Amino acid sequence: MWSRLTILSEAVLDLLFPDRCASCGRVGGLFCAACRAALRPYPPAPPPPGLDAVAVAWCYEGAVRRAVHTLKYRRRRRVAIALADALASSLADWPPGDALVPVPLHAERLAERGFNQSAELARQLALRWNMPLRADGLVRARDTGHQAHLGRRARLSNVAGAFVWRAPTPPPARVVLVDDVLTTGATLDACAAALRAAGAQQVSAVALARARAPGTLHSLARPPGAQRGASCYNCTRKRTRA
Ligand SMILES: [Zn+2]
Numbered sequence: 001m002w003s004r005l006t007i008l009s010e011a012v013l014d015l016l017f018p019d020r021c022a023s024c025g026r027v028g029g030l031f032c033a034a035c036r037a038a039l040r041p042y043p044p045a046p047p048p049p050g051l052d053a054v055a056v057a058w059c060y061e062g063a064v065r066r067a068v069h070t071l072k073y074r075r076r077r078r079v080a081i082a083l084a085d086a087l088a089s090s091l092a093d094w095p096p097g098d099a100l101v102p103v104p105l106h107a108e109r110l111a112e113r114g115f116n117q118s119a120e121l122a123r124q125l126a127l128r129w130n131m132p133l134r135a136d137g138l139v140r141a142r143d144t145g146h147q148a149h150l151g152r153r154a155r156l157s158n159v160a161g162a163f164v165w166r167a168p169t170p171p172p173a174r175v176v177l178v179d180d181v182l183t184t185g186a187t188l189d190a191c192a193a194a195l196r197a198a199g200a201q202q203v204s205a206v207a208l209a210r211a212r213a214p215g216t217l218h219s220l221a222r223p224p225g226a227q228r229g230a231s232c233y234n235c236t237r238k239r240t241r242a
Helices: 002-016 033-037 064-074 079-090 107-113 118-131 150-160 186-197
Strands: 051-060 099-102 139-140 163-165 174-182 203-209
Touching: 033 064, 051 079, 064 079, 064 118, 064 174, 064 203, 079 118, 079 203, 099 118, 118 174, 139 186, 150 186, 163 186, 174 186, 186 203
Parallel strands: 051 203, 099 174, 174 203
Antiparallel strands: 139 163
């Protein structure tokens, strides 16, 4: 009886509130096929300092940017399921590891939003990749505020020492950090430092997308090994400098 009622009420809820695309609002799914098809793969790039490897699916723009905004700022937690699904099918390869560790939010930010988007993504990826999840150890001990307006150097000093490993058992030897959007990599660098201090030997990261650092246009310093005049690390457009 109850299960029939549950099925019935879910059907009614689906009719009243059908899933809408987190990017374009089209009814029928949380991230529609047209928006997924428009995503631009992130070009292979060396990992940011502090990380052994990084896997980034898309350039942070258009559909993925709108979907991430819907997830984080309109607090539609279920969008993480669709984004993790798209991420898992888009990445042919991801860094090897013993467990996924989400980049933590500060307790105040977590209370504000109600969930940690990186933890939601990590939970979904753990299911798809059949990898353990360790969401209990890494803590953001200090609120680092919004970093959107800061360049890499300012971000580095802003997040230095902000993370700490607080679980009774050490982190796994090979950690794969999960973040929603990677910009300069300063946050991941600080997370990796805390993990290594607690005993991790290898720290890699997976992110949905990589954003351009503010104020740099296509003129970020060349990553190590990149050719002079190579394309922007973020958007593949030609660099305007160096
Ligand atoms: Zn769409």
